[in-house]
Amino acid sequence: MSPHDPSKQNAVDMNRAREATSIDVASVRDFIHGGAALWRRHQKTVQTLENDPLFDKSRRPFLTRKEQYIRGQAMTRRLLELQDIHQWSAEDLSVAFAYLDDGLPIGLHNIAFEPIFRLQASPELSAKYSVLIANKGIHGCYLQTELAHGSNVGRLETTATYLPDTREFDIHSPTLTSTKWWIGALGKTATHGVVQAKLILPGGKDMGPHLFFVQLRDLDTHKVLPGLTIGDIGPKALGGFAATDNGFARFDHVRIPKGNMLSKFAGVTDSGEYVTPPHAKLSYGGMLYIRSGRMVTTAGWAIGRAVTIAVRYATVRRQGEIGRDKLERQVITYPSLNVRLVPIVARAYVFIELGRFLQRGFDSLAKGLSSGDMSQLAEMHMMTSGLKILVTTSSIQDIETARRSMGGHGYSGFSGVGKLYADYLPAATYEGENFVLDGQVIRAALKSFRNITASSTPPKFSPTSAYLRLLVEKDVLPPELSPASWRNVTIPILLLEWRAALLVHEAAQTIGQPDSTLTHRVSRAVTEAFVAGQVGQMIAALGSTALKPHEAEVVSKIYLLYLLTTVESALVDLLSYGLFRAVPSGKSRDPTRELRVAIGALCSETLLPEVIGLTDSFGFSDWELDSALGVFDGRAYEAMWKRAQDEPLNQTEVTEAYAESIKPILLRGQRLASKSKL
Amino acid sequence: MSPHDPSKQNAVDMNRAREATSIDVASVRDFIHGGAALWRRHQKTVQTLENDPLFDKSRRPFLTRKEQYIRGQAMTRRLLELQDIHQWSAEDLSVAFAYLDDGLPIGLHNIAFEPIFRLQASPELSAKYSVLIANKGIHGCYLQTELAHGSNVGRLETTATYLPDTREFDIHSPTLTSTKWWIGALGKTATHGVVQAKLILPGGKDMGPHLFFVQLRDLDTHKVLPGLTIGDIGPKALGGFAATDNGFARFDHVRIPKGNMLSKFAGVTDSGEYVTPPHAKLSYGGMLYIRSGRMVTTAGWAIGRAVTIAVRYATVRRQGEIGRDKLERQVITYPSLNVRLVPIVARAYVFIELGRFLQRGFDSLAKGLSSGDMSQLAEMHMMTSGLKILVTTSSIQDIETARRSMGGHGYSGFSGVGKLYADYLPAATYEGENFVLDGQVIRAALKSFRNITASSTPPKFSPTSAYLRLLVEKDVLPPELSPASWRNVTIPILLLEWRAALLVHEAAQTIGQPDSTLTHRVSRAVTEAFVAGQVGQMIAALGSTALKPHEAEVVSKIYLLYLLTTVESALVDLLSYGLFRAVPSGKSRDPTRELRVAIGALCSETLLPEVIGLTDSFGFSDWELDSALGVFDGRAYEAMWKRAQDEPLNQTEVTEAYAESIKPILLRGQRLASKSKL
Structure with missing residues (x-):
């Protein structure tokens, strides 16, 4: 039977x-x-x-985080190739990304960086970058959270000090805890970022958090630009989001031109006066x-x-x-x-x-x-x-x-x-x-x-x-x-x-x-x-x-x-x-x-x-x-x-741990056992 | 300031x-x-x-599961060396194991295999193996759960058919779903196991689940013994228990001597009659x-x-x-x-x-x-x-x-x-x-x-x-x-x-x-x-x-x-x-x-x-x-x-994914952007 x-x-x-x-x-x-x-x-x-x-x-469960990151980038590249082959619209592409069950760095470009840039960049900045951004000719990230502060943006420590002489902002991380942290796609991928920083006007006046567009990596070599310390923050709990390079960044007096402030709703005049936004929030x-x-x-x-x-x-x-x-x-x-x-x-x-x-x-x-x-x-x-x-x-x-x-x-x-x-x-x-x-x-x-x-x-x-x-x-x-x-x-x-x-x-x-x-x-x-x-x-x-x-x-x-x-x-x-x-x-x-x-x-x-x-x-x-x-x-x-x-x-039928560890353990036990039987 | x-x-x-x-x-x-x-x-x-x-x-978060398994075996070996060095009692050793926050295969030997063997082995079987087990001269596991049945032992499919002619049991996995599954330390480590199997007496009488002591791997080579198919069941959810080799085993009519039944409370006579246990549970x-x-x-x-x-x-x-x-x-x-x-x-x-x-x-x-x-x-x-x-x-x-x-x-x-x-x-x-x-x-x-x-x-x-x-x-x-x-x-x-x-x-x-x-x-x-x-x-x-x-x-x-x-x-x-x-x-x-x-x-x-x-x-x-x-x-x-x-x-400052994937993505985007600007 x-x-x-x-x-x-x-x-x-x-x-x-x-x-x-x-x-x-x-x-x-x-x-x-x-x-x-x-x-x-x-x-x-x-x-x-x-x-x-x-x-x-099928091989994903066996990959290290680093291998999953590399695989993620290869999938991203392939998806863009498929867009070209199948003539997908931007909407089609974003739908395709959504069907991948790996959180990919490009997701942060699409969901965080690009919408914020589009909503708040000045017409001039937008003219310069929006087509590039839409085509992923630069890769962006959104740098809000810091090591010691998260969604309560009012307490962020990073400063953007306006320098009227050169019409620049000086982006700076004054403390260890002001290090930007958890930023998706920052660790190894992004070339640019939108940075949340306290706007400091001449005379030290703190105007609270504002957004600034900053280049992070060289477009020819992908090396981190001078004045920046950037890296990956390490693995996530439970192995989550393995393919995403959540990163950290410290700014050591990084200068950006005044036009890089996302100033559609709030800006600074050349001389350093604040142009009031229509709504504080x-x-x-x-x-x-x-x-x-x-x-x-x-x-x-x-x-x-x-x-x-x-x-x-x-x-x-x-x-x-x-x-x-x-x-x-x-x-x-x-x-x-x-x-x-x-x-x-x-x-x-x-x-x-x-x-x-x-x-x-x-x-x-x-x-x-x-x-x-x-x-x-x-x-x-x-x-x-x-x-x-x-x-x-x-x-x-x-x-x-x-x-x-x-x-x-x-x-x-x-x-x-x-x-x-x-x-x-x-x-x-x-x-x-x-x-x-x-x-x-x-x-x-x-x-x-x-x-x-x-x-x-x-x-x-x-x-x-x-x-x-x-x-x-x-x-x-x-x-x-x-x-x-x-x-x-x-x-x-x-x-x-x-x-x-x-x-x-x-x-x-x-x-x-x-x-x-x-x-x-x-x-x-x-x-x-x-x-x-x-x-x-x-x-x-x-x-x-x-x-x-x-x-x-x-x-x-x-x-x-x-x-x-x-x-x-x-x-x-x-x-x-x-x-x-x-x-x-x-x-x-x-x-x-x-x-x-x-x-x-x-x-x-x-x-x-x-x-x-x-x-x-x-x-x-x-x-x-x-x-x-x-x-x-x-x-x-x-x-x-x-x-x-x-x-x-x-x-392998016999594990690599056998010769090094398991065999000595068993031999020790057998020796002790035969001794104790004598 | x-x-x-x-x-x-x-x-x-x-x-x-x-x-x-x-x-x-x-x-x-x-x-x-x-x-x-x-x-x-x-x-x-x-x-x-x-x-x-x-x-x-400090390196653990970056190890693959295989590396964590190998590390676990090395820690086990070292812990036993420390026992010898510091003259720890068995109690001291088990305390030390408890302080490691890696679930180790030896834990299954200590917590599952050894107590069950000690409680239910016949005096003869005990005389032969208990000192060896106590000293970890053999490494045991406890094979209960199957691919299709878990803690409801009454429904397990694995059979142990008594053969009066040779006074042996024939341990067999009749179906794919009777494959023993989830067994801690079975995948790559254990040399022996206690197997839950339905005892079948001559005439086909099914006496329900009983326990049998079975050797799984050769003590000289660590190779899996003939008639057995053994392996690791793969990673656990959320990366849990990475160092433990939860394993599977299929038995193809594996013969064991009659004395290998754990028969302290229930046994079989040479001719194949059941000796009633004092309590069914x-x-x-x-x-x-x-x-x-x-x-x-x-x-x-x-x-x-x-x-x-x-x-x-x-x-x-x-x-x-x-x-x-x-x-x-x-x-x-x-x-x-x-x-x-x-x-x-x-x-x-x-x-x-x-x-x-x-x-x-x-x-x-x-x-x-x-x-x-x-x-x-x-x-x-x-x-x-x-x-x-x-x-x-x-x-x-x-x-x-x-x-x-x-x-x-x-x-x-x-x-x-x-x-x-x-x-x-x-x-x-x-x-x-x-x-x-x-x-x-x-x-x-x-x-x-x-x-x-x-x-x-x-x-x-x-x-x-x-x-x-x-x-x-x-x-x-x-x-x-x-x-x-x-x-x-x-x-x-x-x-x-x-x-x-x-x-x-x-x-x-x-x-x-x-x-x-x-x-x-x-x-x-x-x-x-x-x-x-x-x-x-x-x-x-x-x-x-x-x-x-x-x-x-x-x-x-x-x-x-x-x-x-x-x-x-x-x-x-x-x-x-x-x-x-x-x-x-x-x-x-x-x-x-x-x-x-x-x-x-x-x-x-x-x-x-x-x-x-x-x-x-x-x-x-x-x-x-x-x-x-x-x-x-x-x-x-x-x-x-x-x-x-x-x-x-x-x-590395620039990720390995750059040349292969990120750079082509950026170049494609820059090309598309400059085209669309023309």
Whole structure:
């Protein structure tokens, strides 16, 4: 009798799961990708890349950081060659870069350096460099963070002292801690940079941080220019961003011409007088742009990758109880597992669509900013801060939940999720540590609260402060809850708005003596109320998308699951403030039970048969996922076996450590043993 | 005017923090280390290691995995030489191994292979090998997990078929998925192994998993023996456990003599009849031993390391508001930060002491097991499962919280916390995924519940079921809460016991239709009630330790903080079941506010001045921590600068990628730019 072979069963299980899915994957896939045309572009680009040996990933896990950096530069060169061959537009190219799952130095040129330069360079400087920059004829980086100060630009130590005699700025690092640090692409790559430095005018007047365009390396030899000390800051934690040369730079009185100040909005006259900018916060514009730029959508794709891998492996992995087919159960069918994974699918769906929705707002902000209109800035700043915290914190956790759901194999480098985690992780700390940003959100929320409560005329509510109406309207009470409440999208939205309203009220009442976590809870509550409102609009709009009715229905269930799990995560607040007005039913004593039952039913019944279809709809190829556990055909165990054979330790039967170390250890032990037996 | 230099301020701030600490660090340090003698041994061993160039860590971040494996073997050899030189006992040696922060293959010999062999080998097999094993004259590993099955040993596929004719076992891997996988020290190191395999008796009778002693490599050449296919499974996620050769092995009808079965408790007669073991669960003993062995204490030391680094960096890092000294505030003084870090110090203190307390229980279990007494096994199994989930889950989170508290620099490889995280992480999934173990805890808890509620005589409560008394006693109500409640250790313990009791009651009432997270919440509630009771005993016992009264008082505050933060994390359950009987005070509408205020006061006032002393008391040397941010003298920025200079990318001014990739990219861009300008 030949034994049952789990690795043969893998493909059978995956095929059956695909057959069982009721949704039309192509339709949902086009929806997620923003239309059939964008999906086709995606697919075409990915196919070009995955068929090019230069983008092969099979050796990557065995490369040193230095080798990964060199490989990254080779990929960059090749991508530009492909642009020439295929006549890609700049947009096509940036899409192609986004499909590489290595953070590359050129990314900093594209995402940080170029937009800031474009937004803030004077017309003269722009005329000189913008075409060169657009074609990557020079390679830029954005030098903000220093060894001792990060996103709080007001405390940066680097100085740019204006010298009227020569009409130059003297860029200088006065201390060790003023060394620019963490600057992506600075370490070994960039030829130029935009430097954040305190502008010092004649007489020593400190005008705060401003931006300066500085050449860093010689364009003929790539050597570091005189007066500069530049290098790579070393490996990142967990091996993250290995291909990026985050670097340091010290300036020893480096002179640049006056015209190199990025002076579109703030400048210095020849004699050294400051030309006042129209809005004090202007120089933060670049950072805001970075922070908002596709951050939410990016998070959605990142957790989408992780959960695609986890869902596929959970579909083919069988463990534990014997089911009707005489085999162990597919682990995806265990409620304790699917209740962890399906909500991640939901968050991926929400973030991808929400990001696109918000992107329009950011684009209009950027336009307004460049024409001097600042009215949206404060609100947009609060929203981007709140969203950054919410989205990065939950996405980091989701990637790790997906990894952990795979049991022991999730800890293999070949699962692919570890690299994803390591590369996504810094989102929690770059561009403002999440706990620092909380403070910005609560300040803005309290300001809205005071404006509204102090107003004598009927207050106006923006999308980010709509929840405050609940404090103003008369005779409104939180909803009474029944099991049916959890099928109704308005209920979770209303609960999350109530929670935001009462938490902001609490913060206003206890100002000066906040409890130890109030700031963080207010920030989260306000942001989740805003997002819930947006999700409500997204559900309402599903009918007018290209999705067919059944597919729209399934996606609306996914969005509902997002809302319900958000309510579940808010239970402490809802219960504390008496907002969760439910009574236990049946033999239960737990008023929150029906909410959890509803979540469980969505995960384990309604959405479970669709989950392979819903993750297939992300459209990831095996090359993109680079995961032995998440292969499309389900043959996870064969893929694990195959990949292990490439491990460098396996290239010699007897390890190099044998003669030097292992043999002497064994001989010593054998000698001692035979002695002790005598 | 020479500018203020933050890197010079670092040492000043650290010295002041040490002066401000009121506790006697030596006294607390001795307490944590289990006595002055053990501390001295620790210190002496660490000094021996840190002064030996072979244990230098400065190049480690730049090594490939293969190089780290080879380095690990060299360190192992050197450690055994040091044992010979310094005449270390076996205990001294194992202590020394524990101080290396590289997971080494020899660890698997010591922790898995040798104890299992010692516990279960027959006297004959033991006579032949135990002295050799003790002296590491052979190197062993423990082959349990397979490619498709892990801790559920009942489903392993590897077979050991008894052949009466030759009195041999035929060890065989019938499928790809039966390949042994993840086996530490198997890949390139081990000469022998203990193999978990299904015992098949003549007639094909499957007796389930048993253990067999198998030679894997030739003792003269180190070549893999015929019939075996062995290799390394490849890199781990996040670069974890780089020095360990987790391996795979396939058996192609490998014959071993009948005497190689580990048959102390279960054997086969020459003719192939099974000799019944006294207790069916016996073969799980090895695993239980591994799981319980110092797991709790190990977690305490791991988070102690992380939080020492984070607290030191937060003491010298200044950001944001200007304080009375005209400088920015030390970030440790921000409540949003210290309320995250001080509770980690508390958990480290609790776990280190709790682990020692529980260890005595495990030792008595191991003695009982070896003499055939199984009475404690079920309860011990539940407790170790629950503790493993609680301790590993919270410790992984704490290490990451510590890392994130350091802002951007926490993502540097030189922070040291990334490696700690990567190496600690698999604790969540090895030896039973945490969510699988939840099921074991709830089953045991429900059994206790039924025994107690069905009992006609007054029930007996064990330490793990004491909370159930609350369901049996008449006229008891949960305590009414006031601000003073949070200074009284009995209140949080009682609240956590009430929560466990009502959750188990809920589970019994809703059995068959549990809500989606009930199993997990019950498991956590039961374990936290048990731990809280133990912490209550630890507080009561502080007076009889060697700690002086003031130090005992501070440690009791640390333990209290542990209890309060545990209550905070249990608020959803406490509020759902009406167990949190507090009314809001003042202008607040939040009944939980006073609990959070109490936690905040402990973190930001009472314990804040002690936190450098409390972390110094762990006694970590700079060599042990291997962190630029956590250096003892506080000079974090200087250490970061120094370490970055060693980065391999910095050893050439112009990168190797320049000629090959960067230069062509720049030239192409310059060509395109000049074309487009024409």
